[in-house]
Structures are given as structure tokens and as C-alpha cells.
Amino acid sequence: MKPTRCAAFFLATTLLAPLLARAAEPPSAATLTPAQVQAARELFAAASKDEDAQRWSDALEKLHRVAEVKLTASVRYHTAFCEEKLGQSATALVHYTEARDAAVREHNKAVQELVKPTFLNELRARVPTLTLEVPSDAKGAEVTLDGNPQPPALWSTAVPLDPGTHRIEAHAPDREPFVRELTLHDREVTVLDVSLPPSVQPLPAPLPSPPALPAAKPAPTRDTPAPPLARTAHPSASGGASRPIGAAVATTIGAVVLVGGGLGAFVIAGNKQSSGASACLTRTTGCDDLKTPVHTWDRVALGAWIGAAALTTTAIVLWAMPSSPRDVRVTAAGSQLRLEGTF
Numbered sequence: 001m002k003p004t005r006c007a008a009f010f011l012a013t014t015l016l017a018p019l020l021a022r023a024a025e026p027p028s029a030a031t032l033t034p035a036q037v038q039a040a041r042e043l044f045a046a047a048s049k050d051e052d053a054q055r056w057s058d059a060l061e062k063l064h065r066v067a068e069v070k071l072t073a074s075v076r077y078h079t080a081f082c083e084e085k086l087g088q089s090a091t092a093l094v095h096y097t098e099a100r101d102a103a104v105r106e107h108n109k110a111v112q113e114l115v116k117p118t119f120l121n122e123l124r125a126r127v128p129t130l131t132l133e134v135p136s137d138a139k140g141a142e143v144t145l146d147g148n149p150q151p152p153a154l155w156s157t158a159v160p161l162d163p164g165t166h167r168i169e170a171h172a173p174d175r176e177p178f179v180r181e182l183t184l185h186d187r188e189v190t191v192l193d194v195s196l197p198p199s200v201q202p203l204p205a206p207l208p209s210p211p212a213l214p215a216a217k218p219a220p221t222r223d224t225p226a227p228p229l230a231r232t233a234h235p236s237a238s239g240g241a242s243r244p245i246g247a248a249v250a251t252t253i254g255a256v257v258l259v260g261g262g263l264g265a266f267v268i269a270g271n272k273q274s275s276g277a278s279a280c281l282t283r284t285t286g287c288d289d290l291k292t293p294v295h296t297w298d299r300v301a302l303g304a305w306i307g308a309a310a311l312t313t314t315a316i317v318l319w320a321m322p323s324s325p326r327d328v329r330v331t332a333a334g335s336q337l338r339l340e341g342t343f
Contacts, residue, residue, distance in 0.1 A: 032069065040069040047078065056085040073102035073111045089186065090127045090160040096120060128184040129158040131191045134170065138196045141172040158189065170194045248318035255311035262304030269297035 032040075044066050050059035060082040067075050080095035096115050103111035134141055134155045143150040145159075146166055163184050170178040175196040184190060276290035 036069065040066050044075070044078075051078070051082065054085070056082045060086070073099050073106050073108045076102055077111050077114060084123070087164070088162045089123060090162045093120065093123050093127055093160065096123065124160075126186045127160045128163055128186060128188040128190065129160050130166070130182075130184065131156060131158045131189075132168065132194055133191060134194045135196055138172040138175055141170060141175075141194075141196060143168070143170045143194060168192065168194065170196060172196050174199055248315055251311045251315040251318060255308045255315055258304045258308035258311060262301045262308060265297045265301035265304060269294050269301060272297060 043062050047059045047062035047066065050056075050062065060079065063075060063079045063082065067079065076095055076099035080092045080099055083095060084092035097120065099111055100115040100120070102108070103115065130145075132143060132145075132150065132155055134143060134152075141152075143152075143155070145168055150159075161184055163186055165181055165183045168178070168180045168182070176199050178194050178196055180192065180194075182190065182192065272293045276287065276294060280287035280290055
């Protein structure tokens with residue numbers, strides 16, 4: 001505050017005491033007792049001391065209590081002054097304007113001198129404004145600003161606000177909600193688009209699937225015992241013939257098993273060879289006895305692969321057979337496999 005404003009400010013403070021004694025607004029003030037008037041005067045004096053010490057929040061709290069007893073132009077001015085110091089420029093502008101109008105009614109020259117049009121215009125230029133642009137097709141939209149409803153008449157209109165953070169929320173039927181927080185600073189002019197896109201409608205639930213028909217029962221057949229590792233193909237009831245699937249599957253599985261066994265034996269032979277080589281390094285005599293396990297497992301691997309080749313050939317022949325009546329059997333005796341059948 002400039003020195004001239006400080007002098008006028010304290011001049012207004014000295015003029016408050018006689019004003020508190022008069023019957024003015026609010027109307028209930030006419031019924032105040034002398035003790036109540038004195039208490040209000042002392043509370044205002046305490047608020048003045050808080051202002052001198054720049055304890056703006058404490059002074060403002062006391063001024064609000066004074067206003068409940070007697071609301072004069074001076075009380076309004078002091079309230080607006082503390083609000084301005086606290087950064088509440090938009091609120092202070094409203095109360096400065098009310099203080100000017102009250103000062104004119106009360107013929108309070110001191111407050112009129114403090115709240116001149118030039119002063120109000122300078123303060124008004126510092127107040128930030130916010131314009132909310134709400135979609136015109138959002139029927140039934142509701143907008144709140146800091147939790148307070150914002151009437152549609154003020155949409156698309158610059159609204160003065162105190163500097164600081166403000167929260168804007170908007171809702172409309174069948175629309176996605178809108179929530180935004182923004183911080184306003186002195187002299188800022190902000191235009192905010194309140195987007196309310198249509199909400200995504202859920203897809204309709206799928207129709208229930210029809211009940212599954214009972215599976216047809218297969219025609220009864222007479223079981224025929226199958227020989228080991230093979231199955232004899234029999235003509236079908238319509239006069240045709242089926243493939244020897246059992247024999248083909250069995251020979252294929254046997255080939256796979258022998259290939260795997262050969263690989264296992266080969267790996268064991270390699271391990272024996274590596275361990276034998278390591279053991280041979282520490283001996284002073286011959287190492288021929290260490291070669292025997294290696295040769296044995298090599299022969300096992302070779303025999304398994306030869307058997308796998310034979311079974312693979314048999315499986316290929318069985319899978320390539322045309323669908324015609326035939327009798328195929330694969331039998332095992334010791335280390336020998338025998339393929340018998342009619343082609």
C-alpha cells in the first residue's frame with residue numbers, strides 16, 4: 001500500500017467507531033446493546049493490529065466476525081484489503097466495489113477516496129478470467145467450478161476468478177465425464193474447451209447357442225483280437241477295405257523308439273570315451289580296456305539305428321498302401337523283426 005493509501009486507511013479506521021453505533025445494515029444492528037457495540041469496536045481494533053503486523057488471515061477472520069455484528073463501508077474495505085494481500089484478487093474486487101457503493105450511501109468520504117475508479121480498474125486488469133466452452137449438443141450437461149454449479153448462462157462468458165488452482169467438472173447423459181484442474185495467474189485470460197465425447201455403448205450380448213444334438217451311436221462291431229505290434233485289415237460292411245492303420249502306427253512308433261535309443265547309446269559312448277581319455281592320462285600302462293565300453297555302446301547305437309531304418313521303411317510302405325484288402329503282420333523275436341503280409 002502506498003503512503004497516501006496508508007494514511008487514508010487509518011483515517012477510515014478512526015471513523016468506524018461512530019458508524020458502529022448507528023442503526024444501519026444489517027437491520028438487526030439497531031437492537032445492539034452498548035456492550036455489544038463495544039465488543040465489536042475492540043474486535044475491529046484487534047483486526048487493525050493484525051493488519052499492521054501483516055497477519056492477513058488473522059485480520060480477515062476477525063473482520064468477518066465484525067461484519068456479522070455491523071457491516072459498514074469501512075468493514076467491507078478492510079475485508080477486501082486483506083483478501084487482496086492474500087492473493088484473492090477476484091474476491092477483493094467484489095468487496096472493494098461493495099465498499100465503494102456503501103461509502104456513497106454512508107457519505108464515507110475516506111473510503112470513497114481509497115476506492116476510486118482508477119484503483120478498481122487497475123485491480124480488475126490483474127484478475128484472471130476463465131471462459132468455459134461447453135458443447136452445444138451436450139443436452140442436460142451440468143458443470144461445476146470448484147464444486148459450485150456453473151449456470152449455463154455463464155458458459156462462454158469470461159468469469160473472474162482468484163489466482164490459484166481451480167477444478168472443473170462436467171457431466172451429461174450418454175457422455176464421458178470431464179474433469180480438469182488448472183492454475184490461473186494474474187492477468188491470465190483462459191478459454192477451456194469442456195469436451196464431453198459420447199460414451200462407448202457396450203455391445204449387445206450374444207444369443208445363446210442352440211443345444212447340441214446327441215452324438216450318433218456307432219454301429220456295434222465284433223471285436224477281433226489283434227496280433228502283437230500289428231492289426232489285420234478286414235473288409236468293411238459295404239465291401240471295401242480299410243488301411244492297416246495299426247501296423248503303420250506301431251512300426252512308426254517302433255522306429256522313433258529305436259532312433260531315440262540309438263541317440264542315447266551314442267551319447268553314452270561319447271561320455272565313456274571322454275572319461276576314458278581322462279583316465280588314460282593318469283595311467284602308466286595301456287588303456288585298451290577303457291576302449292571296450294566305448295565300442296560296446298557304439299555297436300548298440302548302430303544296431304538301434306539299423307532297426308529304426310528297417311521299421312521306417314516298413315512304415316512308409318504301410319502308409320503308402322492303397323485301400324484294398326490285405327493282411328499285414330509285424331512280429332518280433334529276440335533281436336529280429338519280421339514283416340509278413342499279403343499285398
